[in-house]
Amino acid sequence: MSRQDEFFKHITEGNSCKGEYITLGSAMLDGKTINKAFVNVPLKTMNRHGLIAGATGTGKTKTLQVIAENLSEKGVPVLLMDIKGDLSGLAQPSPGHVKIDERHELIGMPFEAKDFPVEIMTISEQNGVRLRATISEFGPVLLSRILDVTETQAGIISVIFKYCDDNKLPLLDLKDFKKMLQYTTNEGKEEFQKEYGRISTASTGAILRKIIEIEQQGGDLFFGEKSFDVQDLLRLDDNGRAFINIIRLTDIQDKPKLFSTFMLSLLAEIYSTFPEQGDTGRPELVMFIDEAHLIFNEASDALLDQIESIVKLIRSKGVGLYFVTQNPTDVPEEVLGQLGLKVQHALRAFTAKDRKAIKLTAQNYPDTDYYDTAEVLTSLGTGEALISALDEKGRPTPLAATMMRAPMSRMDILTDKELKDLLRSSRMVDKYNETIDRESAYELLNEKIEKAEAEDAKRKAQEEKEKLEKASSRKSSSRRSTRQNPIVKVLTSPTVIRSVLGILGKMLK
Known part of the structure; x- marks a missing residue:
């Protein structure tokens, strides 16, 4: 048996699946694509999380697109964090190209152009289904972690939540909490x-400054009502295909605090509301976090701990998390160790630091007799990737340099008209884009303060009135007592007055 035949058998046996799966492409050996040596990923292990990494321009976004399309077609809902704004084309079929046909001929599978059901969402001022959450839904623990406060300040936040619960003061948005x-x-x-x-004013002042930091990054748009129901991420279209929910985040690259706040709140809400899934053979939801370094680079230790905990626990709810980034080292080791699927596009070795990072990356993949992993990482072309997945029993599949299949949808963004038409046909826009500002802590406290101030003013006015009345009474009493004095009566009698005036008259003469 030739080396190529041995390799074909090695790949096909290691990637065989009894249940549902998606095909990412065909394996490569010595730089050549082996026809129909398909690299498959079982749906059963898609909740074991994953990583899509590689240098700029190597095909990470298209890989994300391919996986999202295939999941949607299998009825598995998808949530995409679209940082660069280049994923909306999923709503339109690919126009096709001769290069795509050549690629699929090498892979050994036909190419078919398709569009997919897409929902455009936003947490900022961009157009789309508005995603919001209330302060109360965050709770004191999660809010404290997001704000990165001290233990003392976290205690104050918990007490404030308790006061609001005891006094029926809803905490809905940032102005409620600031008030x-x-x-x-x-x-x-x-x-x-x-x-x-x-409560120390220094502590409340420090908390207030952290609240203002989130507010300045657009948190006032995110916190409030109507709260988004995460069950709406799980919708299917009339043909049984799952919706691909795309959150447009192109305007928050310089707002990492808001991004990490949103991500953590979403993960926490999904974890708290989704039921334990067990071994169902397919994930409930798969999330892709593009430009994942935006979460990790700006995250505090407390926030990283929270993310790590959720990554470990959320897969039991049938949720898979996939981090998309340029370098695997962007993802903390504690999180990286939880990732079952790794799709590594080419890395560039321009500096000594780059070469060191490539060696470290190569060590994260299974040993193989067919590749020098570190060398392959630098020689992969655009649309090629080194793939390591988990089989249906949770074991690593054979490491395979892979010619990736092309997306079935458009590899470009929607036009303005196409985007407007998509939003116009959305049922979710009508459901969530109405701004609601019902009576909450801010209004109730203002009303309470105004009432107290009115009562205080009324009390002061009454005290002033009583004071004036007492002063007037004392003055009248003084006049009456003076008139009743016998000496005063004699001195002010007409006879005495006439005598005094007569004496004065004589003196003047």
Whole structure:
């Protein structure tokens, strides 16, 4: 048996699946594509998370697109974080190209152009289904972690939530929470201290500054109502294909605090509401986080711990997380160790640091007799990747340099008209894009303060009135007592007055 035949058998046996699977492409040996040596990923292991990495221009986005398309076709809902704004083309079929036909002929599978059901979403001012969450839904623990506060400040946040619960004050948006912070150290200081203890103004000031930091990055648009129901991510179209939910994030690359806040809240909400899935043979939802370094580079230690915990636990809910980034080292080791599927596009070795990173990356892949992994990582072409997955029993599949299949949908963005038409046909836009500002802590506290100030003004006015009345009474009493004095009566009698005036007259003469 030739080396190529041995390799073909090695790949096909290692990638055989009894259940449902998606095909990413065909394996390569010595730089040549082996026809029909398909590299498959079982749906059963798609909740084991994954990584799509590679230098700029090597094909990461197209790989993401291919996986999303195939999941949608299998009825598995997808959520995409579109940082660069180049994924909306999933809603339109590929126009085709001679290069695509040549690629698929080498792979050994026919090419078919298709569009897919797409929902455009946003957490900022861009057009799309508005994603929001309330402060109350975050809860004190998650909010404290996002704000990266001290233990003392976290205790204050918990007490504020308790006060709001006890006094039926809904915390919906940032202005509600800011008002509560001000109230506890100003107008409501005495009332608050009586029941919950004294709160330092320095601590509330520090918390307030962190709230303002999120607010300046657009958090005032994200926090509020109507809250997004994560069950709406799981919709199917009339043909049984799952929706690909694309969150447009092109305007928040310089707002990492808002991005990490949104991501963590979404993961926490999914984890708390999705049921334990068990071994169903397919994931409930698959999420792709493009430009994943935006989460990790700006995250605090507490936030990283929270992300790590959720990554470990959320797969039991049938949710797979896929991080898309330029270098695997962008993802913390604790998270990287949880990733079952690794699709590594080419890396560039321009510097000593790059070469060191390539050696470290090569060590994360299974040993193989067919490749020098570090060398392959630098020699892969565009649309080629080194793939390591898990089989249906959770074991690593054979490492394969792979010629990736082309996306079935358009490898470009929607036009403005196409985007408007897509949004116009969306049922979710009507459901979530109405701004609701119902009575909450901000309004209720203002009303309480105004009422207290009115009562205080009324009390002061009454005290002033009583004071004036007492002063007037004392003056009248003084006049009456003067008139009743016998000496005063004699001195002010007409006879005495005439005598005094007569004496004065004589003196003047």
